[in-house]
């Protein structure tokens with residue numbers, strides 16, 4: 001650690017990551033290639049999908065999947081997004097030239113989308129698996145889902161639907177510095193996504209086949225350049241093989257924090273996340289109405305404990321421009337979470353002492 005701050009994110013890097021990266025360098029292959037393919041195969045296998053496409057970020061993964069669906073359907077689609085999530089979930093809908101529809105969440109720390117609030121004219125639903133855990137409610141619709149698992153790679157329960165997107169940005173469950181992935185079973189959808197990520201190329205190409213050079217430079221879609229690189233995949237493969245250690249370390253800290261906060265009266269589900277099936281990308285806390293969240297967060301920050309707000313969407317200036325200045329009032333449960341929620345770190349670089357320190361500071365702050 002650079003200082004004694006307890007940060008919201010921390011990465012476990014071992015000699016395995018160093019070995020894989022130097023292997024990529026020794027081969028002289030750091031762009032898209034065989035390591036990317038191997039990483040994709042591993043991710044598809046553990047998440048139970050036929051295809052996986054790695055690309056430059058989680059936001060791009062969502063945007064490309066949604067754009068491919070728009071092209072397949074030949075029209076712009078209404079996409080339901082929970083009113084608590086990271087801005088990328090919403091931005092991806094707008095950038096893919098689909099129409100975002102905000103849906104309120106349950107008034108609970110996990111902020112799951114309230115499926116009972118779903119408008120009729122929705123085409124696609126985007127369940128967002130926040131904070132390291134899959135949403136628990138059964139998906140009740142026939143509508144296709146595009147799951148945002150950017151905060152919950154590997155979490156048990158993610159990947160119940162046809163399309164799963166995730167992120168490997170710094171401090172995420174596993175990280176490759178930056179990066180993301182789309183997983184699906186549909187061959188045509190996979191190809192459309194691949195094509196959009198690769199400049200609109202006419203034919204699928206695994207980057208290693210020199211015989212395909214003509215097709216590589218023939219384009220029949222206006223695509224992007226959002227490719228992934230073997231230097232990142234080298235990190236990714238090592239992080240993937242280390243995933244059990246990384247997740248166990250996160251779960252250890254998550255369990256300790258839960259125990260300490262339960263001693264202070266915080267309850268699982270209501271104030272802190274349930275421990276079952278949680279990979280703990282971070283540790284969200286939802287305070288009761290009477291508690292002054294801003295003061296508590298100030299005290300934490302003054303005591304070297306970093307905090308972030310609980311993924312507010314409806315307070316964002318750009319969201320007010322898109323949905324109207326009163327948008328926050330139209331999603332009352334999200335508004336409650338905007339006012340009473342925050343999160344702290346939960347990662348392998350934290351120690352028993354950091355948990356004791358956090359618990360002591362929260363105890364003092366809530367008195």
Ligand SMILES: Cc1ncc(COP(=O)(O)O)c(C=O)c1O
Nearest residue numbers: 057058059086088089150167169
């Ligand atoms: C819920 C959610 N969706 C999407 C993203 C976007 O991922 P990336 O930063 O890789 O673009 C994030 C990033 O933190 C996220 O938390």
